[in-house]
Amino acid sequence: MKFSARSLFANALSGHENWPEQFPNKEPKKEYDVVIVGAGGHGLGAAYYLASKYGITNVAVVEKGWLGGGNTGRNTTIIRSNYLFDESARIYDHALDLWDGLSQELNYNVMYSKRGVLMLAHNVHDVQSFKRHVHANRLNGVDNVWLSPEECQKIVPFLDISQNRRYPVMGGAFQQRGGVARHDSVAWGYARGASKLGVDIIQNCKVIGIRRGADGAVEGVETEKGFIGAKKIGVSTAGNSSVLMEMAGLRFPLESYPLQALVSEPVKPIVPCVIMSNAVHAYISQSDKGELVIGAGTDQYTSYSQRGALHIVEHTIMSICEIFPIFRRMRMLRNWGGIVDVTPDRSPILGKTPVQGLYVNCGWGTGGFKATPGAADMLAYTIAHDAPHKINAPYNLDRFVGGRLIDEAAAAAVAH
């Protein structure tokens, strides 16, 4: 089934009751060429690219819960690529290039909206560091421009640019290609695309072990639905990556923290782009439904509870109200938490592991959604070639021994 104007019209006539199933829920076969653990955007995307770009279709994606129910369904859907370092620019911009044609490629509307990402500068340090980012980005061919307060206000009409405030707006860095996408659609679109190409998606099937042979190479995964054989296993499990790695006897430089977000009641369109403020520590955008989508930093302690403390959310809202007093009387509808796996340098680990046949895509921390297509493609490439692509080669595990860190910690501490 292909989505088209005609199919939409025909199904409207029958009250939208006859749409066929988008992706079947399969039972596992005995053996696959590749098993991907984790059916979020990253995992499903990797399965899709394995089948579509690298010609490996005998693939299963196993998921402990439901598809897209982890961090793919728990983020604030922000997309941007204005990172400081060369390695980051390459991988995030690769993702942005793939976001561009994704809806057409998948024949599924992921609602990628290039409404822009505006990062506000409130002090001299912000101005200097954002300008440095802008220059670094332009050298890397990443679009990012410096805007004066008046130019910021042209984009965000309700922005108060008077200079006698506690946090005056002294300018901003603006990436036009940044924006948002519909997070569920990304998971569903990749799932539909992958299962069309022969990938089995197996939900409610928790992985409880990784079986390794006498030579140390992987032989498959032990799951709640029995053993599934595979010579290659790709792990794409975000907050639970340490747990999965431990099953293969590996200890990773990861810590899992809750990251919270919240949405308000829906209102008329007011926030035209994603607005971030590192100094005041919060960011805001508006969904197509009209809800204000608000987020900030992680909770302070490691946890797997998928919820966080209320005082963290309170702090986030105080920050939003400090920059945008106009939102003081908005009511918040819901808040939630996801578990993010954070590396010491706040950059991901994406590539091979010391175990033969085991590949990993983890450590995206607070900013994995924006990288979904790029990370998925790179994981698929690495699995297919048993070697990393030059884009993800720097994101190896060895950098924590050799010292060649990609230290985005300072550059991306808040805004993700």
Add this chain to the structure above:
Amino acid sequence: MMLIHCPYCDEKRPEIEFAYAGEAHIVRPNAAEQQAMDDVEWSKFMFIRDNKRGEHCERWWHANGCNMYFNAVRNTVTDKFIKSYKIGQKRPSAAQIQKWKDQANG
């Protein structure tokens, strides 16, 4: 908000008085030991952390209270504190943690 027991104040106080300070019982090697360590061992000390689902030994700092550091066992799935104990006490064994849990459940 969690209530955290500070073993020095011997009081349960709200979480906002405390700061999380990472995994407990990681001993910093002295100068001579550092000289003898290779990159892999240094990387383990520096970057590799437990990050367990379940009981986790961790440091807390009573920053807005008595200003003391202490250790605690907390379940990272439920966020429930099992026991906090003073700096200098050894890492509790699994049996000890089970005993504390039984005591807490009465």
